[in-house]
Amino acid sequence: MLLPPPLAWLVDKASYISNADQFLSALGAGLIAEGLPLAGGALTLAAPHPIIARRVWLWRADTGAVIEALGFASLEGTKPDPASVGRDWLAGLGGGPLTATVAGIGPDAPLIEWAMSRPLTPEQSELTRQVARFAASPLATLTARATMASLLETYLGRRSAAQVLAGRLRRETGETIRAALLYADLRGFTELSEAAAPEAVVAALGAWFDRIAGAVHAFGGEVLKFIGDGVLVIFPVGENAPALACDGALRAVAAARAGMAHLDEARARQGLPPLPFGMALHLGEILWGNIGTADRLDFTAIGRAVNLVSRLEGLCRPLGRDVLISGVFAAETETPLTPLGAHALRGISEPCVVFALPEK
Template sequence: MSLPAGEATFAIADLDSTLAQRIVDVHIWAVKAGLRGADAPELFDGYCQRLVINGTPLWRAHSAMETLHPQWRGYGVTWRRDLNAIAPESYPHGDDDDPGWVRSPFNALIERARAGEANPTMRRRLAAGPAERDFPALEEFFAAGAADYAAYLFVYGDPAAMGAAQADRSHGGGVVYSFATDRKSGFADDDLALVEATLPALALAMKAHAGHAIASGLLRAYLGWDAGGRVHAGAVTRGSMERLTAAILFADIRGFTPLSDSAPGPAVIDLLNDAFEAMAAPLRERGGQVLKFIGDAMLATFSFDEEGRAATCARALDAAVEARGNLEAMNRVRAEAGAPVAEVDFALHAGEVLYGNVGAADRLDFTAIGPAINEAVRIEALCQPLGRAILVSAEFAAILRDAGRPLPSLGLHALRGVRAPKELFALDDDGAATAPGSA
């Protein structure tokens, strides 16, 4: 029993009592799982397990959804009977023209939806002959033992807008499913009746998760992993702040104003992207959180408790050193290509910060503020006069010294806006390095 254009042509009362009960059970499970907030992998795994329990000879199943994220175009989940497990995957931007995608059943369904077909479906009896294997992926499935294949697309919103730049993708563009069996006779009518009657409930549950995942991903991409997670979890009250002790890393591109005045806008943006990635990458595996990019500067924190302060400050220092190495390598490549380069100064400090919501009633920022942040900014401003790429505060250096990692002192220096002079420290091997192509 196959449904044309995604529309049901039967009522539950028309089915035998066993199949009707299976449909009701799977439908109720999907609704409850969606209300509980199950994520897409859990939903799809649970759905496939229930198909198998109800006698569907499932061999392989796949689900894919479009998303809204700076890194990813979409994500998918594959279920396999031989593993009795799922394998999540993500799809980066920029592979829309990949031949494997262009010549896929999923892309064919999407093109049909864009042409106006409501929730298009596809059925291919792979064992019936080459004409039924009209996509390379279907030939691969057949060679691996599949005999029958069915695919379904559920569109979220306007089908004609799927994939369009101006489309509202706050819940994703839609979800597509495929199911394959290796039973020689293929899927029975009851197998597909169960799938087609219950997939809309699963699609709705996955849409709910898609909205949650998109909001979470965007908040973390634009606010930072920790700050975005806190906001999404409910930390939204203006003025709500938490006191944290943290290592603070502040980095700024030296001489950026004249560079931005002389270089074309796209070249400046390209340089900023390369430089920020070189600086941020070492933080990810060391527990650092990028709080914000401020023009050509980056502010990051590594929160710690008393017990873990030495290890945390060591990780912060290692991140700065690795970032400096990344920038040197980046500058060599850019200089050889005749592109602008970036000389970056770093300041490391440790102290108490206020972390939370600040701003106007209708425009908030989740950030860190306090004297320690201001001092880190002032310390960085002394990198060029002192001929250093990395400067360290006395508070940060004391923590490292107590852990057996002393740094050489540069003496007392006045910080703009700070009442008393502050002792600053540097790395043994840190000198006045000039970026390739900047002299």
């Protein structure tokens, strides 16, 4: 039996496509070649993610463009209507009839929707039903890939997840990266843990990390590691000038400080104590890769720069500052800074020249 080209494509080639946007656009183009009057399409996949419930790809037949929309889980834990995003968008393409088919079994099965410029013939309607049937297998493969990537990014971060997905699963020398480093840590966390209920401690940690990570991601950084109540962040230099990475780090620090100020105000209204913190900035090279036992690995960063930035943060309390900056970092920025002299850091052979942000 000779299959129609779109179905043959789903059997022979679709499983090798790694991106949902490419899958949808190729499938839509194939159906148009068979004479279907498509105005656009939508593909909805479940997303195992802490805040994203659904990912929806929207394709326009006239331009071939694909955009992605996200369906967020509500704070109450209810799931959004899986079809609402795609259906509402497709309805705005011209008012033609819509058709939706589920490619698989279960509440989280992929959903394929099409907007038509005119009604379908019975043969064309049957083809769209067969498309959903034949698409179930390649979409299951695509969903599994997306699930793995999402889970790894959630627990490892985007950069480390990409390395694991690429097959770096053994202890090895690793990769040397030059980056602006940010190390941030809560002060008095031990006392907070002793005085507050565990639920309150977890809530405080979550609020603290939200302010740091949100600011970091907004300015091009990446969280490498949560260490108790501390966090290690990098702003990779890459092919850019070091000043760009340092500028992003300084902007992230400013945003995080503003976020923490608002958080402390909210906590004060609730009768809760503030969350004092320290942050340190440095520029240097880190060794980044798999460290651990033969069968239990951790993607992490080590090196003199990591040691220095963590020790520098430890000077925040003695020097009465919430942000300290190394001389190496300071040399790459034009931001006005206040010199605090050279200071010995525990475990670091040479004194570190230290700067601070100007006091307001």
